Amino acid sequence: MTAPDPAVSSVDTVEAASSDPDRLQPFAELGLKDDEYERIKHILGRRPTDTELAMYSVMWSEHCSYKSSKVHLRQFGTKAPDTDVLLVGMGENAGVVDVGDGLAVTFKVESHNHPSYVEPYQGAATGVGGIVRDILTMGARPIAVMDSLRFGAPEHPDTKRLVAGVVAGVGGYGNCLGLPNIGGEVVFDPTYNGNPLVNALCLGVLRHDDIQLARAEGIGNKVVLLGAKTGRDGIGGASVLASATFNEAGGPSKRPAVQVGDPFTEKLLIECCLELYQRGLVTGIQDLGAAGIACAVSETAAHGVGGMHVDLDAVPLREPSMPPVEVAISESQERMLAIVEPSRVDDVLEACARWGVLATVIGDVTESGRLVISWHGETVVDVPPASLADEGPIYERPIAHPHDLSAVQSDTSGRLARPSSADELRATLLRLAGSANLCSRSWVTEQYDRYVLGGTVLAMPHDAGVVRLADDSDRGVALALDGNGRFARLDPYAGAQLALAEAYRNVAATGSRPLAVTNCLNFGSPEDPEVMWQFAEATRGLADACLELGVPVTGGNVSFYNQTGATAVNPTPVVGVLGVIDDVTRRLPSGFTATGDVVLLLGETDDELDGSEWAWVVHGHLGGRPPRVRLAQERALGRLIADAAAEQLLTGTHDISDGGLAQALVEATLLQGIGVDVALGTDPFIALFSESAARAIVSCQDSDVDQVLELAAEHDVPLMRLGRTGGDALTVADLFEIPIGELRATHAATLPTLFG
């Protein structure tokens, strides 16, 4: 007879839970409400074990269950436009979009805001790692990443630490994975002081019949854990383990809650999984992200035949003293879960060994309809898997119109002094071009590899990233990621629509046809009714605009609790738009590419300066209403550019958004150092700095102007002839001239000076 194992005797089991039904449990400390705890007891017919309780608390957390957002996100389904491009819609790890020729792409954006504030390098790095695994899970080869970053004021004492760490983390992980970074955004605003936003996007490509689903089918199939060993990193990511109960055994103190990334392991995991898919060795696959094994086994079981037995003793551990609860919910990175037919297990283990990827059978698919987890011969979990994965609480949170919004909206930019003389206009243009939000992004983007994989056709500083999908095909996809927290603060409904419109316009500006949408919704606390109103308005606006533009939402992510104390960040919906271009050799660069081309302004310009970069940079003002949303015009503009690009009528194009026409001219000029001479209408200030939507500049050869005019008339897009490219300056007729050297120096110096 052996002595009882003290580790076992201190662990709560199903048997103990049945025999000791009234034991007090720290459910509130784990973030569960009274009624949620009661519901768990009702589902189980007993109190949960410690491990079960921890699993419910993470799976029913806001992060995993979308309990506050679900009722609003449903609109993306109910208002979805009619489309036949979606092969996989919302609800899976990422949507899959048909792009023709038997090829499909999958893409998704996700936040890693809080970890990036605590530990900028690892937070950002594992944000990239996590979204890449989501894409890999769909059966796709990841082929590009993008990032949307928002930091506090440049002069805030903590901003430099965050910028340096986050940029190095995004680059460090993505570069080491061999994924080109093809674009994104970097924004500074004091609203993000103490709460940076780090949103990462990944794009993957696959053939239609390569799609993998996160399902545990086939009774008797084996559950195989792939990748890194499981450690204590990432436990308590949602503060769920801040509880005395789990420290009772007196084990080592909990490691910090931020996960630590190892891109080398992830690179091997990617190549290994792609081989497993290609050889047809797995029947289902799921990545391990938030809530780790607990999430992966409950979701695959719930979406498959429903039963699974998992033996936690088999899980390779970095730290052998980890109790079952920690093994179950650890968020150690670089792990995947595969469902494998028994006859294929040896092949899987052999392939993994060749790639140097650890692979371990940890369980079986069963007919029990229950998720049963054992440890040291005891049953520590026995639950219906859907109760964890799909049947979490759903809340219709109270909403309230923000108390200060009317006052903010009444305080328009009309009261601000506008530049009028030629010198003032010139100085304003330069001041904006060198401001933190409009200056050159090179200091950031040069830290990212944009060439690896050899398919990058356009990357920064172009309006959107464009990648060729295969060496033997000219087909490509375009991606843009945009948001504007100031517009959304002034009007979240319109702000979300303007974010979509800008990303849509950026994709269209490359000559691509926009097809589908992903989004990352960054908001304050859902328990604040005013924040919840912003969220409700933004989701409603986004869903309505997606319907009108004919681009379905394929998936995304919600990040709540972005606030310091009682102050929430500006509501910041970040929207990614994916488009397809049939022939990447006809893509349009975002600037002037030849001397002597005619430059045209497409779209209509009104006096729309509220919430603009000008109002912010020059006056520090945020008030009024954002520019009018013009979705029909966005659509017409997009079609016009796509048609003109397909017929090779244009030599370049640049969308007009932050900073207005002035900034578009600056960037178009600096792309290749080709000057331009333009004449503006009666009010040069409005012409230069208004941020009216649905506009772009295009350039074309003299011989093609008539055809472009015809196309514009056909698509009902208003058009104005601005001038001609050439020379060594940005020249505005009768007003001012700025030599390219001066423009470039102003535009380039800002970020290196601040953060170099």
Added chain:
Amino acid sequence: MSARIGVVTFPGSLDDRDALRAVRAAGGEPVALWHGHHDLRDVDAVVLPGGFSYGDYLRAGAIARFAPVMTEVIAAAQRGLPVLGICNGFQVLCESHLLPGALIRNAGLHFTCLDQRLRVDNASTAWTGEFGQGQQIAIPLKNGEGQYVADEHVLDELEGSGRVVFRYLDGNPNGSRRDIAGICNERGNVVGLMPHPEHAIDPLTGPGTDGLGVFGSVLKTLVAT
């Protein structure tokens, strides 16, 4: 029959497929080589590609140097087989002592990705014969540890024997001694450089086609021998 050019895939190699593509674009027959095999598959030349072999753990290139395939590469290089190390491959060649010196962290401490202008200072190696002496080319540079360093006497010897193959123009991007971007061994069959010629083979996806010359050069060399 075109020459067979092998490209080694180490765990963590990233630009291996790009090097294979460049070989094909230049008219060679690309052959994939695996780090764990003692087998060069009868190739006529070898490329060690860019990436983070073995995660760059310990030091960039330090572990890859002990991969089984490297035993064969080192022996073959000493017999005169053309070998090209690009970026991480250059680091592996230095760790293998096929080339002198070392690559350390960029002077600016950041990973740097840019279109870099270079001058070809030796157009008579196995990998540069198609270029003109002193020709200026543009190819992408992308690395975090690209600062070439060596003892002064090694640098003098490299300069004196014409073994500086590529030099940075328009500013030194990483603090490399004497603006050195690439070097070769005494025989000229082994060349290492930090910039990535395999990413300059098509104006659609790179700054131009200057990189093709590197792969075209070795094909020409192999025909001549």
